[in-house]
Amino acid sequence: SQKIEQNSEALNIQEGKTATLTCNYTNYSPAYLQWYRQDPGRGPVFLLLIRENEKEKRKERLKVTFDTTLKQSLFHITASQPADSATYLCALVLAGTYKYIFGTGTRLKVLA
Amino acid sequence: KAGVTQTPRYLIKTRGQQVTLSCSPISGHRSVSWYQQTPGQGLQFLFEYFSETQRNKGNFPGRFSGRQFSNSRSEMNVSTLELGDSALYLCASSPVGSDQETQYFGPGTRLLVL
Numbered sequence: 001s002q003k004i005e006q007n008s009e010a011l012n013i014q015e016g017k018t019a020t021l022t023c024n025y026t027n028y029s030p031a032y033l034q035w036y037r038q039d040p041g042r043g044p045v046f047l048l049l050i051r052e053n054e055k056e057k058r059k060e061r062l063k064v065t066f067d068t069t070l071k072q073s074l075f076h077i078t079a080s081q082p083a084d085s086a087t088y089l090c091a092l093v094l095a096g097t098y099k100y101i102f103g104t105g106t107r108l109k110v111l112a
Numbered sequence: 113k114a115g116v117t118q119t120p121r122y123l124i125k126t127r128g129q130q131v132t133l134s135c136s137p138i139s140g141h142r143s144v145s146w147y148q149q150t151p152g153q154g155l156q157f158l159f160e161y162f163s164e165t166q167r168n169k170g171n172f173p174g175r176f177s178g179r180q181f182s183n184s185r186s187e188m189n190v191s192t193l194e195l196g197d198s199a200l201y202l203c204a205s206s207p208v209g210s211d212q213e214t215q216y217f218g219p220g221t222r223l224l225v226l
Binding site for chain 1: 116145147153154157168170202214216217218219
């Protein structure tokens with residue numbers, strides 16, 4: 001069956017450290033992978049997109065990698081801050097289908 | 113530009129009733145997608161509309177339906193509500209819904225079925 005797994009439901013890290021979140025998928029051939037942030041009571045907010053032919057993408061303190069051989073994406077937040085505490089979702093975008101497949105999310109808590 | 117708006121924000125219904133949720137996309141956006149979010153299943157795709165046509169559909173029963181109007185506003189209907197339909201329903205819009213686009217999500221409608 002097709003599925004997307006994010007490494008853990010919750011992740012606690014100390015302020016200033018790098019948070020690394022994992023997104024693994026099976027039986028998909030995604031064209032793109034996106035990462036979103038969701039705060040309680042709000043809709044997801046887009047953070048980064050990475051294409052299948054890209055290995056790495058950066059935006060400020062955020063970095064995403066995409067390994068289509070391992071079928072895995074890693075999402076890093078460097079110099080993490082308490083304000084980064086939220087749920088992070090990965091989403092596969094299947095080429096030409098207008099369909100986004102979301103993972104179940106990882107709840108990140110950055111401790112001061 | 114104003115963001116995606118959804119009404120109502122909260123709704124309580126009883127089993128067997130039906131419900132209609134509304135979504136107004138960002139001005140100029142022609143693609144609207146609907147999702148159901150629950151703690152156990154996460155964010156699940158319901159359907160996507162573009163120019164009043166449903167282009168893609170997720171794996172939900174026929175009780176879930178939607179439509180899009182000429183101004184791109186969209187409605188989602190759930191008939192014969194079940195307890196398991198309790199969820200946060202999110203709508204997202206994008207300019208044309210291509211796979212290279214960002215989706216912009218609304219705040220959601222929280223539906224509770226008693």
